Amino acid sequence: MSVVKITLPDGSSREYPLGVKGIEIAQSISEGLARNALSIEVNGEIWDLSRPIHSDSSIKIFTWNDKGGKYAFWHSSAHLFAEALEALYPGVKFGIGPPIDNGFYYDVDLADIPFGDEELIAVEKKMLELAKTNSQFVRRDVSKSEALEYFTKKGDPYKLELIDGLADGSITFYQQGNFVDLCRGPHISSTGPIKAIKLLSVAGAYWRGNEQNKMLKRIYGITFPKQKELEEYLHMLEEAKKRDHRKLGKELELFAFSEKVGMGLPLWLPKGTILRERLEQFMRRAQIRAGYEPVVTPHIGSKQLYITSGHYEKYGKDSFQPIKTPDESEEFLLKPMNCPHHCEIYKVKPRSYKDLPIRYAEFGTVYRYEQSGELHGLTRVRGFTQDDAHIFCRPDQVKEEFIKVIDLVLFVFRSLGFENYTAQVSLRDPENKAKYIGQDELWERAEREIQEAADERGLKTVAVKGEAAFYGPKLDFMVKDALGRSWQLGTIQVDYQLPQRFELEYIGSDNQKHTPVMIHRAPFGSLERFVAVLIEHCAGNFPLWLAPEQIAVLPISERFNDYGKKVLDILKERDIRGFLDERNEKIGRKIRDAEVNKVPFMLLVGEKEALENTVAVRKHGEGDKGVMDLNDFMATFSKDFALPS
């Protein structure tokens, strides 16, 4: 056979000579595509454009607009970085240098060479210089012995360790210029297209992520085909920093931390508390409509409770330690989760199959001793409030209940304008079953039912092994923060284990005892994290119903403070949150301050308004909306003041 059949993404296929290269296919399609092509997907694998294709294949040619294209570009940039670094610092040892979502990094052992901003700039310069030589990335298959010999000679222990773990026959080298790296690829054709380079930061990272190993320097960078794109990216980073919830939380006086109170223990300021309570009201109402019953449980529970649940064994040592009492036989733990308490509520009386499902909801504040280096604003704290609920149901009700919870989560996301979320099915790590409790068949059943429920609601899911909780698989909803970091928000978890451990039961229609299934769920995840992500999502410009201060009443001069007070009183009668700016300042100044504080509406009152009983409406970010009767104003926006439903 001297031809291969190549199937294109549109389903059409063409024949090419055996050993055709991606770049040749691109040229045959169009000159423009060939010019922009960076890599090619061949039967689901991403290849170099210069690698010959020897069998019938489905292909897709990637450009800068595809993730696969960017990855090849950034992977090649990592090699270019290594080449430049080696040119400037001969003898440095290299770990790994992969592409990431935004750019690339390379782990290097610089021994004791100091490496700061100046060095980063010097390496950037060298990279640009080398990129201009437009050297080809050349792929070469090497035998394991040849690979070992090369890096032994070069004296790079990290690469030797990597090669050690690879099978002979699967090892490839890539070379550009004088630099040779162990690499699976793929790469772009040559260094020329790398036109704009920025090395962003240096951080420590353990070799192979193991803290027993030596710490290497991880150098992050990003590159672009055009200088303008780099500038736009850097601008975007600046903008993202302005949305950081830690910054806005301080500026808008939403929350604070105190060294004296303790790290990771947020203090909610008055404005932040309003925001948080509005979210609670919103969720309470949605839950009551969905058939949940609110419950309240204490902040501590006896150690025995957590021995029963299995949490003590799993987390006891690495958590807040037991609280003692004068009675030495007593020990209590700060509650790290609400489920055991809710199980005990279930147990207060015998249950019939007709009672199920039972749904207990609680805004439960829990405490977890997170590692100090993990704490991060409101997204990772040591004391937080979950919008928690536990659904106790029969096995035949699991899927239906799960779907109802998905609907609730999606309602919440929709109401708050979150469109960019991903759903992750978190499964057990089949290689490490000891990490989990419970029988295999229950796990398999739960994993299957989660996937089915998600599919039924048309969720796009990614299954990730090893991400399950120790008692059951989860469906996690993830969103990204302003700086592109991914956070888990809502979570839904099926649990066959806790009901057994707590010996929960119900009497079935067969008059026999059965064990119910438990579903843990928290659409917000925690109020803390949700508020953090919400702040970044809307850059502090909260929807009207959530805004801590909805309206600023701004008298033109002190002469109209009395009328302003009257307007404010009317607003307050309608439960609208507002304040009167009585300061001896000009109107321009009052407007500026209200704008900076992101107050959604400003009502200006002066001589004309006081005489006519009206207000001059100004909307945040939009400007003057004209003079209106106060009642008309409130009627026009009444829907926006109310909880969404």
Next chain:
RNA sequence: GCUGUUGUAGCUCAGGGGUAGAGCACUUCCUUGGUAAGGAAGAGGUCGAGGGUUCAAUUCCCUUCAACAGCUCCA
């Protein structure tokens, strides 16, 4: 928890071996102004904490705490 960086007024930051400075915010006075910063005066700090070196430390050294970045972790 590990590695690195940082810590000066309420906030944002400058400074630097001889006991501190700016802008904004704050207070008072003048001004009563119509859609993003009116003017003047004033008050405000154990320079994160503890120890050391020194005639002298906020500045140099050590320890510690916290924040930040990354790694590891996340019921």
